[in-house]
Amino acid sequence: MTDTSSTSIVTVALLVALNLLMLSLLIGLVRAWIGPKIEDRYSAILLLGTGGVAILFILAILLPLAALYDVALVLALLAIVGTVALTRSEKSDD
Amino acid sequence: MIEIIALLAIFCGLFFFLSGSIGLLRLPDIFSRLHALAKADNVGLALVTLGIIMLEPDLFNDIKLVIIWLLVMAASAISSHLVARHALRENRDND
Numbered sequence: 001m002t003d004t005s006s007t008s009i010v011t012v013a014l015l016v017a018l019n020l021l022m023l024s025l026l027i028g029l030v031r032a033w034i035g036p037k038i039e040d041r042y043s044a045i046l047l048l049g050t051g052g053v054a055i056l057f058i059l060a061i062l063l064p065l066a067a068l069y070d071v072a073l074v075l076a077l078l079a080i081v082g083t084v085a086l087t088r089s090e091k092s093d094d
Numbered sequence: 095m096i097e098i099i100a101l102l103a104i105f106c107g108l109f110f111f112l113s114g115s116i117g118l119l120r121l122p123d124i125f126s127r128l129h130a131l132a133k134a135d136n137v138g139l140a141l142v143t144l145g146i147i148m149l150e151p152d153l154f155n156d157i158k159l160v161i162i163w164l165l166v167m168a169a170s171a172i173s174s175h176l177v178a179r180h181a182l183r184e185n186r187d188n189d
Binding site for chain 1: 097100101104105107108111112114115116118119124127128131134135138139142143146149150152155158159161162165166169170172173174176177179180181184
């Protein structure tokens with residue numbers, strides 16, 4: 001009895017945490033939209049990568065699906081690859 | 095008991111995530127925005143990872159979580175450096 005109630009409390013708290021993380025990513029997307037220079041958009045992309053990793057961690061506990069840790073690993077790798085490619089290509093143009 | 099500590103760590107990390115994204119929205123220039131972003135990246139994800147490690151029963155997945163967190167720390171440092179240097183070089187070119 002106590003076990004099921006504590007489990008449901010953890011589930012509800014993790015769902016609230018998931019929604020707050022989505023709110024945080026939404027605020028980051030506003031910066032990516034209005035950012036006056038391209039560096040502001042880069043930094044918003046960095047926030048999206050990290051927040052996506054945190055969302056995948058929480059989903060891996062909630063579902064539960066351990067394969068989502070590997071998805072988080074790939075997402076963390078792709079965020080840095082994207083930033084490096086964008087800054088480097090900008091540099092090699094001039 | 096350990097679930098309550100884990101949830102406490104996750105919500106502390108969410109506080110850092112939210113303040114980091116609000117700082118990204120409201121701070122005036124790119125360098126201070128990168129400063130706010132570093133808080134969300136390092137401390138926020140560290141606390142969320144700590145809470146998830148307490149909730150996750152499998153030891154192999156715990157080790158994998160720590161490895162992903164170290165990778166995100168290194169990636170955040172490197173990409174902040176790249177973005178800041180790019181912005182600095184552009185400022186110098188405009189002057």
